[in-house]
Amino acid sequence: MGTTLHDVCRKTGFSTATVSRVINNSPLVTKRTRTRVLKAIKALGYHPSRAARTLSRKRSDMLAVIFPEIASGFYTEVLRGIDEIAAEHNFHLTTAFAHGQRDEHTLALQSLNEQWVAGLLILNLFEVSLPAEAVKLAAEQRVPVVSIDRPVRGPHVISISMDNIAGAAAMMNHLLAHGYRDIGIIRGPRGNYDADQRWLGCQQAAARAGVMLTEERIQQGTFVEGSGRLAMERWLDTGRPLPKAIFACNDAMAIGALEVLGERGVKVPEDVTVVGFDDVDSARHLALTTVRVPMRAMGRAAAEAAIKRILGGETQQQHVLATQLVVRRSCGCDPKKSKTVAGGDRMKG
Amino acid sequence: MGTTLHDVCRKTGFSTATVSRVINNSPLVTKRTRTRVLKAIKALGYHPSRAARTLSRKRSDMLAVIFPEIASGFYTEVLRGIDEIAAEHNFHLTTAFAHGQRDEHTLALQSLNEQWVAGLLILNLFEVSLPAEAVKLAAEQRVPVVSIDRPVRGPHVISISMDNIAGAAAMMNHLLAHGYRDIGIIRGPRGNYDADQRWLGCQQAAARAGVMLTEERIQQGTFVEGSGRLAMERWLDTGRPLPKAIFACNDAMAIGALEVLGERGVKVPEDVTVVGFDDVDSARHLALTTVRVPMRAMGRAAAEAAIKRILGGETQQQHVLATQLVVRRSCGCDPKKSKTVAGGDRMKG
DNA sequence: ATGAAAGCGCTAACAT
């Protein structure tokens, strides 16, 4: 181990400058020199030290990926997308997951402070915007910051999000088009961006159709399975008739709801229609009608934007990716004929 | 940005050595000095540069995680476990996924060659053992290599695996105990470690019970959903009666099989019992009886072993974690009474 | 086209 530039110099008789030039493909070396140096490098099994390079160049090829969690299809798919693009451009990834224990801001600030990342990809910021401190720091260091999933105001942050409103509206329109008027909603947590946007989409579609989303048709959930169970139990326990269709604003809650219905012998879709949002893996197995979220594409877009900026290019500030309605058995329609697209690839510069 | 040690020196009047000592919590500084230096550090917003540190110390706090894939519950959970332990010990993670495009060996060698990782965690090596080259390199650099999922021979590699044999045997015994003798197996790909071990477990249990696993009861699968579908279709298309119970050696194949059965109107568990192995997320929703694999625990064990070695401690070479039988509706038994443990935490030193 | 030399920001002997 530990063969260094100097070893190559010693072996070839060239200076560090020349050898360095060869490594970095500088055009200022003769073909002959290059060949000889490369031969020596190969013979010695030399590889430049990343730490030394980073220190000397004052830039790295590391992208920091900071997620609240990893053990979920959503995060995994986004990471997958990021990794694809990073690999393509020879960037490396360093990942950190908050797990509700550490917080994302600290993680972000650390990688910035220690100056070892070229870009920052952050998913689902807890606050509405990154702390000014981090954004400022990143801007000073010319480290692009990409906020995935949630658009962030502020001039120095790129954001990649999806068209939640169009997705939710498309789902509502699908239900409305199939004659449902008595629609119950299990919405996500207030203050959560996706939840609020989806709720907006529901309201807009309902309003346009002249359908009332009355108080007793709305249940508050938290985007986790248990909250879907709870919501459904509350409905069933009122004694009032269930809505004809139930739109859980994410699949996890829809799955929780389905479980309760199954336990109580309520048949889906015969007795009630249940639909979700996200299109997680299980949704397919449960034949759940849902809205597909372009997770991998979001990851790819995020990495692409970051790398473009790092390499000195320009990118739009906000990318909004389309969602897609996926019709399966749980809404009682014919899946064949109605797989339609909701929302378009919009870009706001 | 870019405040350095020197800035702190200038501000406090102390030398780089003293300031460095403060940063590194050396006991050779007076309380008073420490306080003053810390104050200056805070005032300046100073943070040591990771690249400089790594270069100077000749060691890093990076763990490289090299997986064949990420978009699957299995890898995700392992990564989750690794991350938990890494965070606990203030280690950082750098991840690389092969995606069938890049190969794991190259990825592993690169991080070793560039000398920027303190440990290597590799999942599911394609070859039976790491290439000697990489192992040698790692050993020279005192970089521990941990092979997750597959035990690796060779003195310099730690391996973390699960008790596939006991798990498969436990499943077989469960079926046998419930009176099944006509058991079909969809096995995994030959040459795949997990597949071969599970198959061994099946055979052992069958042999002990004096049950024949005849040729026509065995289907070859590849551990992916489609291969489970295919296997089931082949069975159904022979016209012969289906086995009474079908043990798909992973959940993906079991899910594929369930799909086909559903499509053809064969009821589970009324007409046929289907069980799997892994306990992926969907298994719960499908009420699939299966064998739980300690994914997160494997990740934790891997990171723990690596870090222990890095910090100069000793660890066993081979860790084998227990699997657990999870009984659900798909085998027609009462889930309540038979959630049992299969295999024990064994350690071979 | 090549080389000499000065850093990059930190750590760690060694000296005091």
Next chain:
DNA sequence: ATGTTAGCGCTTTCAT
């Protein structure tokens, strides 16, 4: 207890 100094392995002016 603190300071001096020589690297760590590379890149990058500035000469030649």
